[in-house]
Amino acid sequence: MRYLIKRLAFLLFTLWLAVTLNFLIPRLMPGNPAQIMVQKLVGEGPVNPQLVRAVGIMLGLPRGTLWHQYGLYVYNLLHGNFGVSYTYFPYPVMTVIAQALPWTLILLGTTTIITFILGTALGALAASRRGTWFDTTATITANFTATFPFFWTALMALYVLGFVLHWFPQSGGYDAAMMPQWSATFVLSAVYHSVLPALVIVVTGTGGWLFGMRNNMIHVLGEDYVRLAMAKGLPRREIALAYGARNAILPNLTGFAMSLGTLVGGSILVETVFSYPGMGYLLFNAVGNSDYPLMQTIFLFITIGTLIANFVADILYGVLDPRTRRGGVSA
């Protein structure tokens, strides 16, 4: 229980910090969104202060003291009011994000689980067959794929599998001729369009888990109880699975935060390459169009999603490993 409260307190603290960071970054940084927006509206012509103020009011730019602004910001946040998007004016940011969020949640959720399972299984196999051709091939291949830049793998996959071979569509999240709806053909089209982005994320993301699992398991296989199990004459398979993998999987989970961070960053690049209608591509467009409210809200959503995913992983870790709850091993 104490462990749960501690993790929950950390989650709430990081959430508050993310919200505050999101509030402070634009205010501490140089540059004036209204000025930029006016420049965009009037082109190269002269800009007078009245116009800047008028645009500021139209876009709902903050006025008043910093504390007042902060209070208003938190109030709006709690009411799901994130302002108006500059690019999709006059649509509220929330409407724009609501359309992109499911795409990324499904893409990242599925690929995170697949990379974890695949990497852990391959890592366990490599460790239990240490020194064999499988081990060498797996570690060296993982070494390569884990260092490939996400966007480059994406470009190559796009070129070979999409452009040259025409096996998969080259961009978008669904057939451009369709409207998003809950029908079998639409879902099929969406899945078909997601195969390449997902493949790229899985290929690049699996290596890290593989290494972590292999190293942990080799460590575990050197323990005395494993030697005892071998002396007892237990089958190799049972030792590898029930003694080695089972104990190595938990420490591997501590790498979740870092792995998720890499995946979230990578998915922004992958989504951009494939023009996938998720949060990453939206963020890319928002920055390109100086759409500050949209950009900041996306950042907030990505951060909150990451924080919650980490919280869930921590809780899961606590449930699976009683030692963490007592605060003994908290790597």
Place this chain on the structure above:
Amino acid sequence: MRAVVASLVSSFGLLWSNWRARLGLVMVGGFIVIAILAPWLAPYSPTSQAFGRMLPPSAAHLLGTTQLGQDVFSQLIWGARTSLLVGAAAGGLVTLIAIVIGLLSGFLQGWVDDVLMLLTNVALVIPGFPLMIVLSAYIPVHGVGVIIIVLSVTGWAWGARVLRSQMISLRSRDYVASAEFSGESVLRIVFREILPNMTSLIAASFMGAAMGAILGEAGLEFLGFGNPQVVSWGTMLYWAENSSALIAGQWAWIFAPGLALALLGVGIAFINFGIDIISNPKLEA
């Protein structure tokens, strides 16, 4: 000083004796040589627009030319400088921050440890790449220097955590206790007595940080959030993508910078693999 040099030479020898590390050192060393000799190795100036536009690979232009008529091969060679500079500078800064925070937090424990670890855990869970994008969107000046600073601010948490746990296991050693009893200051104990015993771990976290920085910089520039006028592998990919190089059949223009990035990354990973095996011989495949 001589002792430091001698220990560096002997640890280099140890690293060289591992085939993976040796391969990695040769690869990274090769890139460093290319970067230093860029003005002599590159057939043309990387920014000269004197050639035909979007030419396919040929004897005169090994990797073709860009949409502005620049030689892709020359850009590839000059681009090594940017990536290595970013890797070394951001990797160095990240490692420095990680060392200071990780070691002090692990050694002092108590409330300092609590505060620093809270900071580290926060920095660890806040997604770095989106933060980089948002920060770079607000900074009006775009350039390699800004990217290095942004990468350093966002990338130190993992190293700090690893170094802290190593510190905790080292600080209970007898030589630390005797240094404490002889009245040495905290800073001296941490940085003069304990730090030298963590060389391999620090080298590994420098390599990891450098690789993260190189990929981060390339990613930012690929999205066009750096300075697109700088010659680097990331901006090459940005211009190639924006000029529809793949559809125009200019595959070499996209393939080459990405492969260079991947090879540099693999080289660094191999060195790290070697360091790992030397400091933990159990892992030898």
